[in-house]
Amino acid sequence: MTPLSWAVAAIASVLVHIAQVHASVTIYNNNGMQQQPVGTDTAAGATATNSSIPQWLADMPAFNSIVLQAPAIPSPAPPNQFTLNLQGSTANVPGISIKQNGTFLGFSIEMSVATQVIGINSTFLQVPFLNLMALLAQRGGTVPVRVGGNTQEFATLVGSIADGKALEKDKEDTSNPTATPNLVFTSEIIYMLNNVSALVGVKWYLGIPFNDTSNLRLGIAEAGEAILGDNLLGFQLGNEPDLYVNHGHRPQGWNQTNYFEEFGAVIQAIANDVNIPVRNNLIAPSVSGAWTPESVFDTGFIPAYTGSLGFLAVEHYPDNNCAAAFPGSTSAAPVVPQDVFPNYLSHNAGNSIVSAYLDTSSIALQAGKPFIMFETNTASCGGFPGVSDSFGAALWGVDYGMVMAFNNFSQALVHVGGVSDTYNPFTPPPTNISTSKQWTIGPIFYSTIVIAEALGPTGTAQVFDLGANGNNIYTPGYAIYENGNLARVLLVNFVTDASGASTYTATLSFAGGNVPGSVSVKYLLAPSVSEKDNITWAGQTFGSKFESDGRLRGNETISTVQCDQGAGTCAIQVPAPAVALVFLTSSALQDVSPSSTQTFSTTAVTKVGHSATIDATALATSNGNTGADRQKLSSTSKGSSGASSMMPAVPTAAVLIVTGAASLLLTLGLSH
Template identity: 55%
Template sequence: MLLSALWSLWSLDVVAALVTVYGQIPLGITSALAPTATVAAAYNTTVLDPPEVPNPAPPTSFTLTVPSANTSVTGLSIPIKGTFYGFSVEMSVITQLFGKNSSFLQVPLLNLFANIQERAGAVHVRVGGNTQEYAYYVSTLPDGHAISKEKANTNNPTETPAVVYTVDLFYLLSNISSLVNVKWYIGVPFNDTSDFRLQIVEYGEAILGDNLLGVQVGNEPDLYAAHGHRNSSYNPQVYADEFGELIAALTADSKVPVSNNLIGPSVSGTWTPEMVWNTGFISEYTNNLAALSVEHYPTDNCFPTYGIGTYHDPQIEFANFLNHTSGVSLCKPYLNSSAIAQAAGKPFLMFETNSASCGGFPGISDSFGGALWALDYGLQMAYSNFSGAMLHVGGQNVFYNPFTAPPTNVSRYYEWTVGAVYYSALISSEVFGRTNTSQIVDILGNGANIYTPQYAVYENGALARVALFNYITDATGKSDYTATITVAGGTVPASVQVKYFLSDSVSTKNNITWAGQTLGTIREVDGRLKGALNVVTVACDTGANKCLVPVPAPAFALVFLTAEAPIATATFSTSTHTNTVNTATINPSLLATSNGMSGANWQLGLGSTSSGDNKNGAGGAAMRADVIVGAMGLVLVLGLWY
């Protein structure tokens, strides 16, 4: 019977070769953690103390008078797409997160992307980072891997490994796009201007086609001198000249039919973007530029690992992330550049960001408070006329990951881990929706109190949603507030629908829900939202033109003033499992000394550019083949779940 079933699979008429999707343990089966295991940053259990209730505390009742039409709003943003928040994935961790190659796809990743696609229409993902700069092509790699890693560049403070890739990398990305509507940014190697190694562009354009959004040229060039990639005289003009050299190389390459999809300068703050604009960069290369970009982290946590910079105590830093001032301050230096980009007709992108460089902070980056911060920061970037932003994703040894795959040597026992900031991207996709017409404005209500910021969102010119934050943690309920929404130039509906983003405290890492649903806790995530959907209906007083919306402390509330289409996400199930004997209950004392879970071994093959892992990933354990699907034809073995 098994042979007959397998023969039936092979006989299916599909557009492309079958794809094997790497799976996790069957649902409902769990396994204890090894008690003596070295804990990677992605699984860190540090819980900080929430800040005290502000003194004076903000008012707990206030009115927001919001115009009914965008024509009456001052300072409204440009139209924002639901894909605003995407993900920046280090090239070195692709096999962990995406799959070993085009025949092995990670099911939980497909589910996590599908959640956002259903709300936004697509998902934007940047593949690159520091690891793109030294990447080079080879025809084959051992054991069918699409990428491998070489020894890290020790001149780089983050000890970035060089990535070696095959053409199968692009089939891997393309197969993901055939299942979930993912659009990609890639980066051209820029360490050697005498040989740009354009295969990454050649194969990217040929295989990804319309799913390729753009090609980044230079990643943080303002840090090249400090990292030993260029000499000390390297400056914005030299970068601009090298950009032109790349354009000449692309133009001369018959395998690159498109050369108007370039993105730069992606400076990180050592140079201001204006220093690059002043070289004539935009006017000189306007026909080749798809977008203008910057990268920025609000602070760093480099000292504990590398002994550079200043030590930042996470407990002290926590309060800096828990108010509206953070996002406003981060966006202010870019307001001039976003205006310049609009004048030039170019999107302005935050190409890489997260809570702190060098991997983030324990207890901040992976907390509910960190998710509130990231959501507020994202909405503030949109209000500041950024067209998109990418939350960075590293390996096992960073705190800020939106999602983390288990090490391959324990993937039979453990599922994925979702960081709190994944919810920020998920919720952002609902804030802006699928119409690509949403415009946002910072309301500055409640006396512009920094602990209770609010935004209004207009869709197709009409008021559609109101977003309400409460950064305060107060178990007594005394810091819960009620926002009274009244519509100027119109009236409130008979009722509004409210989705709440909730947890017990800003410090919480678990028990985080969006509209009553959760993805799960550490090592328990398959990418599908769990629990019953809970959308709260709030009755309004149309005669008085008032809707009273309560917001707990802490929480985020998204108020829908217009009817929303139901969300029915098509997700993917690991419906076939091999080696199922390994899902049996294991004695924790045995597990403690098995599976390679020592401090020396959990890092092997899991190098991240964000926090110092410089191991070679080629020797990592091969991933299992658990579920078979046809990537282009979506063979039914994969099972759709609604």
């Protein structure tokens, strides 16, 4: 059988199988026009029962089943009745934050896992990732995503890779920290990112390798500017340079002055490169705590390079799990997760991180530069099982995000690793797992939804820490203003108490008599801070491990609370544990409540009826039709490089979206 006839037979076989299981496929013609309309809101999600998950998979950190004990109710317990006096406008709120946007919390994706999380290449995108990003973009406006991390420093852009992949790891060389491999990648990765941007509102941060500044590799900057255009936010130059010596990437004695000098050498090289037209979008110093940002600034860094700097940034994890994740890498004893669990369950957790950067935040404001927490999560080296993947981490993420917003950070990126990490906001299933077992959405992803809705898409949100309940660390609260007027209130309860005795009532008292007749409340809920699966946001959930395609499931539930206009108050109950987001006006709620949710459903799940569809106009302009000269995973387009030589063995029900000129294939659950 010829390669072409084999490909046709394989596709026919799959289509027959799809017909047998009543799954539906949307076909687009060569102009990107839909021929058989199919709705996007009816696809059912497949689930995997615990009994169907093999033990070796359950033992992976990302899918572990460790459940900790919730900390005891604090003694003394926080008061469960208190009043919050609210000002109607920012004119009466000294110390309020700078203007923020719902894009505040984004993601930092380790470059080595980009082809597992985002897509295999520009023609093969992960549908759950698209769904998750669309969900946030429709609430906050856009989603900032960084592709980089430790692996960006030793990554090299090449013209092609022999096996046709877009990215490949050099597993023989593990000289990077946390055993992350060196990488080679092609421009297909950049095209993949731009195709995501064409479909959902994602903007990208990338990193220029900084491992050898005497032999610079600026290819990623050249390709990034040319391909991403306005979808590119900036380039990090130096990822955690304060750890270079410890990691063996610079000689002993290399210091802040050396970093300053090497940074300048790269700026000069960029200025001499006609293929890098944008010269003012670099991100630095991205130190992680071994150096203070101020020690870098003391070299004259900001005034010397202000014309090249687009952002000032730091990276910070409040703890680390390195001794357990990498035995022998440190003399420290492994951290016991149960012992540190309470450290994440109070307002002190976020404040203790941010307090070290208050001066830096002020310096950034004076310099006119956005200040970013460029990489963060619960603990470095993958997080703590039972902590990083618990509802407690979701509460921590909400409060930590609001603390940063109040203290004039402009953005924060939650790190995403692979299956060896417990802190992931989302994790695709391993390659060799059936596609009926889907993505795992971590509790901390719920934090990003709450923050997106709390800050909204207007770009005018300003945050004020209310010092709620006499500054009680277990019951923090925030007022959020838009266009100078009070719009939302966010309340947190870190306590776990099944009896209901620790449910508190916060009485909102409005200055000036402008009292709403009623308010709307959305709740982030779980039975305990140690809960890993039974988590809901306004009644909706992503389910448990291997259950998600990136779409919220269930009916949305929004509570209506009647206010006492005579007394000028509204009483809001907050269960223990929970987050309550109170919408004080109808517009504040409508701004973050899309009338329809953009989703990308697929047929990558067997034995369940699914639909595969995507907006034709988005597809036609998605850059997917520029792939004729780039090697693809597979394609049936005439003349395509993948039409014969790259056609893989076709798994059961693996055809998702068949396109003509655009050749954009979206898939669910098939990682690489």
